[in-house]
Each structure stands twice: as C-alpha cells, then as structure tokens.
Amino acid sequence: MSKISYVYGDNLYLNITNRCMMSCPYCIKRKWDNKFRGDNLKLEREPSYKEVILAIKDPKEYSEIVFCGYGDSLVNVETVKEISKWIKDNGGKVRVNTAGLANRYHSRNILPELKGFIDVISISLNGSNPKEYNEINRPMFKEESFNEVVKFAKEAKKCVPKVVITAVESLGFDISKVREIAEELGVQFKVRPYLTDEN
Numbered sequence: 001m002s003k004i005s006y007v008y009g010d011n012l013y014l015n016i017t018n019r020c021m022m023s024c025p026y027c028i029k030r031k032w033d034n035k036f037r038g039d040n041l042k043l044e045r046e047p048s049y050k051e052v053i054l055a056i057k058d059p060k061e062y063s064e065i066v067f068c069g070y071g072d073s074l075v076n077v078e079t080v081k082e083i084s085k086w087i088k089d090n091g092g093k094v095r096v097n098t099a100g101l102a103n104r105y106h107s108r109n110i111l112p113e114l115k116g117f118i119d120v121i122s123i124s125l126n127g128s129n130p131k132e133y134n135e136i137n138r139p140m141f142k143e144e145s146f147n148e149v150v151k152f153a154k155e156a157k158k159c160v161p162k163v164v165i166t167a168v169e170s171l172g173f174d175i176s177k178v179r180e181i182a183e184e185l186g187v188q189f190k191v192r193p194y195l196t197d198e199n
C-alpha cells in the first residue's frame, strides 16, 4: 500500500503528490521503483487534506514535518498551505523541499501565500548555469529554469524565515559554484549525498 507519510530520523515526511516539474535522470524513484526505505511512495491518488492530517496526528512529536516524497509538493500549493497552517496551529515546525519552479509553474508568486505557515524552504539547485542545470535535471522550462530557481530563492527570503539551497554531490557539476550562488543570495547552503542504497 502506498504511503502518504513516513518517519525518518526525528522528522515526519509527507508524500502528497508524485507530480514534479523536473524529470531528473538520477531520481531515485525510478531506480528504486518508487520505494524509499521500505515504504511504497507511489500514490494511487493524491491524498486529501483530512487524510494527511490524520496521518500526522500530533505535529509536536516530530522535529520537523517535511513536504518531500516523490514529487514536488508545491504543485499542490493550496494543499500545502492548508496542511502547513494546521501544523503551525498545532505546535509543529514545517519544512518544504522543492525544486524551486513553483512560481513559474503557477504563473504567479506563490511565496507570499505561504508566509507564516512554513519555517524552512529547501530548494535544490543541481547545476551552476542554465545549460548545465537543464542537462542534469531535465526541468519543464528547459534552460529558462535555472534563473527561475535562483529568482525563487531570492523571493523566498522575503517570506520564509530560513531558506536553504541544496546541491547533490557526484552529479558532475561544480558544487562550489552553487555554494557561491547561495552566498551571493544570502541564503544557507547544504550538500546532500547521492543516495545509492535504498535502505
């Protein structure tokens, strides 16, 4: 049975959509047949607000509730907003992991709508220029995507207390250049390991 939430470390991860603005060849959902540490993350349908709330139960039990899963939660920005509001009202902390293309995808700046509801936004930036980024991640908006992600990170600073740019190692691009971009933007930077083992 597919899972809409799973625990990893002290956090609870929410898997609310499998839709994504990217088609990364390195995406582990293909390699691992939509499984993650034993849980099947392939959704038969996207869960409702109520189903997600029931899955969380008590947000205070976790360090963070993280919108992650196999897909980009900000495709479903209305659901993210509703669930995050509930988590905050019930004493929890919210992080959203995203590819950073939601503003372009929705053709509007969605970040002010999330103000006050999310604590951390983690934006992946795997590539240091438009061409390289397009080749590595195969995003929906091709070579325009890189600048969209950088712009998204800049906008996020105005609405979210903590903004982190992340880069996955071993994908063949110069991570130090992405670190420089994060520094120029005045946001935090984190290197993520390339996962090779499902467990």
Ligand code: SF4
Pocket: 020, 021, 022, 023, 024, 026, 027, 028, 029, 069, 070, 071, 072, 099
């Ligand atoms: S952004 Fe994440 S979920 Fe989407 S295709 Fe890339 S690795 Fe997979």
